[in-house]
Amino acid sequence: xxxxxxxxxxxxxxxxxxxxxxxxxxxxxxxxxxxxxxxxxxxxxxxxxxxxxxxxxxxxxxxxxxxxxxxxxxxxxxxxxxxxxxxxxxxxxxxxxxxxxxxxxxxxxxxxxxxxxxxxxxxxxxxxxxxxxxxxxxxxxxxxxxxxxxxxxxxxxxxxxxxxxxxxxxxxxxxxxxxxxxxxxxxxxxxxxxxxxxxxxxxxxxxxxxxxxxxxxxxxxxxxxxxxxxxxxxxxxxxxxxxxxxxxxxxxxxxxxxxxxxxxxxxxxxxxxxxxxxxxxxxxxxxxxxxxxxxxxxxxxxxxxxxxxxxxxxxxxxxxxxxxxxxxxxxxxxxxxxxxxxxxxxx
Amino acid sequence: xxxxxxxxxxxxxxxxxxxxxxxxxxxxxxxxxxxxxxxxxxxxxxxxxxxxxxxxxxxxxxxxxxxxxxxxxxxxxxxxxxxxxxxxxxxxxxxxxxxxxxxxxxxxxxxxxxxxxxxxxxxxxxxxxxxxxxxxxxxxxxxxxxxxxxxxxxxxxxxxxxxxxxxxxxxxxxxxxxxxxxxxxxxxxxxxxxxxxxxxxxxxxxxxxxxxxxxxxxxxxxxxxxxxxxxxxxxxxxxxxxxxxxxxxxxxxxxxxxxxxxxxxxxxxxxxxxxxxxxxxxxxxxxxxxxxxxxxx
Numbered sequence: 112x113x114x115x116x117x118x119x120x121x122x123x124x125x126x127x128x129x130x131x132x133x134x135x136x137x138x139x140x141x142x143x144x145x146x147x148x149x150x151x152x153x154x155x156x157x158x159x160x161x162x163x164x165x166x167x168x169x170x171x172x173x174x175x176x177x178x179x180x181x182x183x184x185x186x187x188x189x190x191x192x193x194x195x196x197x198x199x200x201x202x203x204x205x206x207x208x209x210x211x212x213x214x215x216x217x218x219x220x221x222x223x224x225x226x227x228x229x230x231x232x233x234x235x236x237x238x239x240x241x242x243x244x245x246x247x248x249x250x251x252x253x254x255x256x257x258x259x260x261x262x263x264x265x266x267x268x269x270x271x272x273x274x275x276x277x278x279x280x281x282x283x284x285x286x287x288x289x290x291x292x293x294x295x296x297x298x299x300x301x302x303x304x305x306x307x308x309x310x311x312x313x314x315x316x317x318x319x320x321x322x323x324x325x326x327x328x329x330x331x332x333x334x335x336x337x338x339x340x341x342x343x344x345x346x347x348x349x350x351x352x353x354x355x356x357x358x359x360x361x362x363x364x365x366x367x368x369x370x371x372x373x374x375x376x377x378x379x380x381x382x383x384x385x386x387x388x389x390x391x392x393x394x395x396x397x398x399x400x401x402x403x404x405x406x407x408x409x410x411x412x413x414x415x416x417x418x419x420x421x422x423x424x425x426x427x428x429x430x431x432x433x434x435x436x437x438x439x440x441x442x443x444x445x446x447x448x449x450x451x452x453x454x455x456x457x458x
Numbered sequence: 459x460x461x462x463x464x465x466x467x468x469x470x471x472x473x474x475x476x477x478x479x480x481x482x483x484x485x486x487x488x489x490x491x492x493x494x495x496x497x498x499x500x501x502x503x504x505x506x507x508x509x510x511x512x513x514x515x516x517x518x519x520x521x522x523x524x525x526x527x528x529x530x531x532x533x534x535x536x537x538x539x540x541x542x543x544x545x546x547x548x549x550x551x552x553x554x555x556x557x558x559x560x561x562x563x564x565x566x567x568x569x570x571x572x573x574x575x576x577x578x579x580x581x582x583x584x585x586x587x588x589x590x591x592x593x594x595x596x597x598x599x600x601x602x603x604x605x606x607x608x609x610x611x612x613x614x615x616x617x618x619x620x621x622x623x624x625x626x627x628x629x630x631x632x633x634x635x636x637x638x639x640x641x642x643x644x645x646x647x648x649x650x651x652x653x654x655x656x657x658x659x660x661x662x663x664x665x666x667x668x669x670x671x672x673x674x675x676x677x678x679x680x681x682x683x684x685x686x687x688x689x690x691x692x693x694x695x696x697x698x699x700x701x702x703x704x705x706x707x708x709x710x711x712x713x714x715x716x717x718x719x720x721x722x723x724x725x726x727x728x729x730x731x732x733x734x735x736x737x738x739x740x741x742x743x744x745x746x747x748x749x750x751x752x753x754x755x
Contacts, residue, residue, distance in 0.1 A: 136557060140564040188544065246730075246737040249489070249544060250679050254726040257672050261726075265719040383552065390545060425559035432552025436531075439546065440539035 122391055125440055129433035136429055147426055154415025155408030161415075167298045167369055169407020170306045171361040175385035176403055177313050178357030180394050182234075184317065185350030186330035191237060191252025192358045193382025194259030195230040199359025201259075201266055202229025203366045204283050204373040207290055208271060215289045222290070223363055230359015231352045233259060238351030242344035248351075256382065267375040282374035286367055293368040302368055309357070314396040316353075326350055330394075358382070384410065384431055390438050406431070460587050462703055467588075468661055470699030471595045472497070473677055475653030477695040478605045479646030480681035481688050485609060486642040487622030487635075490681075491547030492532050494674025495554025496525045496647055500654025502558035505665035506565065508574045514659065517574075521651035528554070529647035533640045551674065559667050571666035577659040592660040594652060601649070606688040618642055650674075672726070679729040683736050694732065701728045 134144035155165050175192050182189035203226035210218045237251035264281070271283040293299030317323040329336045329346050336343055361381070366373055388406050392398035413427035476497050483490035500521040507517030532550050536543045562572055578592035585591070609615035620628040621635040628635055657673070658665045676698055684691030705721035 136553075136560070140557075140560045142560075142564065190544075190548070240730075240734055240737075244734060244738050246734045247682060249491075250682060250733050251730050253675055254679065254730045257675075257726045258723045261719045261723040265717050268719070269717060380552075383548065386545070386548075423560055423563040425556045425563065428552060428556030429560060432549045432556055435549030435552060436535055436546050437539070437541065437549075439542035440535065441541070 118393055122393065122438070125437040126391070126434055129437045130430065132433045132436070133426075133430050136433075137426065142422060142426075147422060150416055150419075150422055151409065151412040151426070151430075154412030154419070161408075161411065163298055164411035164414075165404055165408035166303075167296070167407070168410035169404040170298070170302055171364050172381065172385055172388060172407055172410070173306055173400055173403035174309060174361040174364070175358045175381060176388035176392070176399050177309065177396065178230075178354035178361075179386050179389035180392070180396060180399055181313065181317070181326070181357070182350040182354035183389060184323075184330050184394055185326040185347050186333055187238070187241065187347045187350055188249050189234060189237070189252050189351055189354050190249060190386060191234065191255045191382070192354070192385045193379075194252070194256040195233045195355040195358035196362045196378075196381050196385075197256075197259040197263045198233035199226040199230035199355075199362030200366045200373055200377070201263060201362075202226055202359070203363040204266075204271055204286075207286055207367065208284060211287060218290055219292070219367070222367060223360070226359045226363025226366070227356045228359070230362060231356040234351045234355020234358070235348070238348045241351075242347055260376075260379075263373070263377075264375045267373055271373060273372070283372050285372045291367060291371060292364070296369045296371075299368065302364055305360075305364065309360070310396065310400060313357075317396050322346070322349065327394075358385070380428065380431070383435075387431060387435050387438065391434065462707060464588060464591065465703040465706065466696070466699050467591055467595050469702055470696050471591075471598050471660065472653040472657040473673055473680070473695040473699055474598055474692050475594075475601065475649050475656060476674055476677040477680045477684075477691045478601060478688065479649040479653070480678050481605060481609070481684075481686050481691050482618070482642040482646045482649075483639075484681050484686040485615075485619050485622050486639045487625070488536065488639060488643065489543050489547065489678075490643075490646065491544055491675070491678060492528070492550030492554075493547075493646075493650060493677050494670055494672065495547075495551035496528055496650035497554075497654040497657065497674045497677075498558050498668070498670045499524050499528060499554045500651035501658035501669060502561060502654075502665050503651070504655035505572050505574045505658050505663070506561065508576075508659065509572060510565075512575075514576070514578055517659070518651070518655050521655055522648050525647035525651040525654075526644045527647075529643040529650075530640065533643045537636050537639060555668060558665075562665070562667070571664055574659060574663040574665075577661070577663040578655065590661070592656060594656045594660060601652075602688055602692050609688055653677075676725060676729060679733060683729070683732040685736065697732070698725045698728060701725050 130148070137144040137147050153161070155161055175196055179189065179192055203222045206225040207218060207222045210221065233255060237248050237255060240246035240251055241248040267283055268281040273282055273284045292301045317327070325336060325341045326346050329341070329343055333343055336346070365378070370377060384406050388399060388402045392402040409427050409430060413424045416422045416426060417424050476493050479496070480490050480493055503521035503524050504517040507520040508514050511517065528550060532546060535541045535546045566572060578594060581589045581591050581593060581596060583589050609618065617628060617633045618638050621633065621638045625635045654670070658669065677695060680694035680698060681691045683694035702725045705724045708716055709718055709721055
């Protein structure tokens with residue numbers, strides 16, 4: 112319990128340092144930092160409406176972040192959540208667009224299957240390259256993000272283009288009302304149920320199965336796992352595929368649910384935020400749920416800031432980036448810890 | 459032919475400068491994924507500095523100072539706080555992208571891009587068709603040669619490699635890996651600022667949000683592809699530039715039959731293939747990696 116508490120305090124401390132760095136940047140750019148943070152809090156958590164928005168943005172992030180948790184636990188640095196999210200959304204849109212007119216009970220499950228498969232396939236090829244030829248997964252998944260982003264632009268302005276689309280960003284035809292799992296840009300019980308089910312399933316997978324135990328061992332001590340007789344490459348590949356599948360699921364939910372269509376350049380920082388959530392949660396499934404709602408709140412505030420407070424939305428990107436800069440820190444500077452120790456000994 | 463060569467030099471030069479920064483960091487044992495952020499800081503500072511002060515040199519200078527400061531921040535976080543270099547680097551990239559957006563909005567209101575009245579000095583008529591290129595293109599081979607001499611032919615460069623490959627050996631002869639890494643990152647910051655300035659002021663004289671479009675990451679891939687050797691990595695980034703230029707050429711030749719966005723993906727695909735081949739040739743990483751963590755022993 113004490114260990115658990117220390118971890119929470121440590122994460123909070125580094126988030127606090129990140130926010131300090133942000134205030135310095137805000138003040139330099141000529142914005143009032145207290146006003147900025149106050150507006151962000153208002154946009155994220157200060158009203159029922161804000162809470163609903165936070166959950167709306169937080170739940171898809173939660174799914175993608177769970178995927179990141181699984182693959183990081185296996186010891187593979189899958190930073191391609193963004194690309195896998197896009198590929199899931201693209202595959203789902205192809206199915207729901209192609210089967211337009213069929214009964215909903217056939218179309219919706221098929222769409223989900225296609226979305227999950229799309230994400231899983233986009234995670235599988237870096238995984239296979241990694242375990243078979245040792246190609247560094249950091250680069251392949253990163254490049255996969257860019258390729259998937261360009262593919263998204265291509266399909267929304269080519270094969271899936273909405274002919275009646277008006278200027279602005281290219282997008283696909285809106286998903287038919289019949290197939291939507293939430294009304295308008297908002298939350299629905301269906302989405303919450305899916306997220307709870309997936310969350311529970313992943314918790315069981317990580318904490319109550321041999322795969323969970325071996326994978327977290329693989330992440331910390333790969334040589335040990337090999338000596339135990341487990342197949343490191345298979346563990347890693349499964350981690351990759353589950354991670355990609357969950358990101359694809361999040362993409363499917365965005366297409367069938369809140370956004371209701373595929374649009375080019377949609378949610379460009381989704382994957383990066385998901386990685387952050389996984390790291391802030393210290394790769395624990397339970398903690399991921401809470402942290403995801405916090406970052407969902409930040410995302411909601413990002414839409415609130417420019418409209419209602421007249422502040423630039425880039426502030427949210429800066430906060431996210433600053434947290435990323437500090438969250439993996441493991442120690443304090445030696446001089447600082449030395450100082451603290453001296454003080455404790457003298458008092 | 460000349461047009462294609464100009465296009466290659468134009469898109470390749472910023473990439474090569476940033477690649478050199480990556481080479482220095484990689485040799486010191488740091489996986490530098492903050493290149494993208496440093497590059498956009500350099501690009502933004504060059505344009506905004508030039509607009510505000512009316513001098514290209516001042517703009518470039520501001521860019522260099524900011525990039526060195528950002529590099530020092532990255533060094534502090536990964537060396538003193540022992541953060542993971544990959545995640546911290548991605549954070550620095552995000553900070554650069556968001557920070558430049560915020561800075562532009564703070565100075566010019568909600569404007570999407572900033573135009574500079576004039577760019578970097580051009581080569582001029584003496585070079586015929588190539589006169590439209592900026593003088594930084596001419597300095598690029600010098601910079602590559604300089605980094606080659608620095609890393610391969612000086613005591614400092616060999617000590618730097620030792621810090622990356624076997625920090626314990628470096629320590630045993632009295633070299634401080636932490637200090638070497640700081641020097642490598644800060645020198646890299648200078649190169650990133652120059653690369654960013656070339657990107658924004660070399661031909662277009664414009665800064666737009668997110669204009670680096672993954673070039674920093676591509677430079678990092680070139681470092682891996684070129685085995686962190688200055689000449690090899692430069693060759694790799696030239697290769698990426700050639701693939702990109704050929705894609706545009708194919709666009710002109712085949713017109714609408716080849717989708718434009720898929721051609722834009724060619725350099726990224728080439729990067730994946732390049733890293734895959736270099737992994738095959740050199741054996742690659744077999745076990746789960748150490749996530750690019752810094753080593754002290």
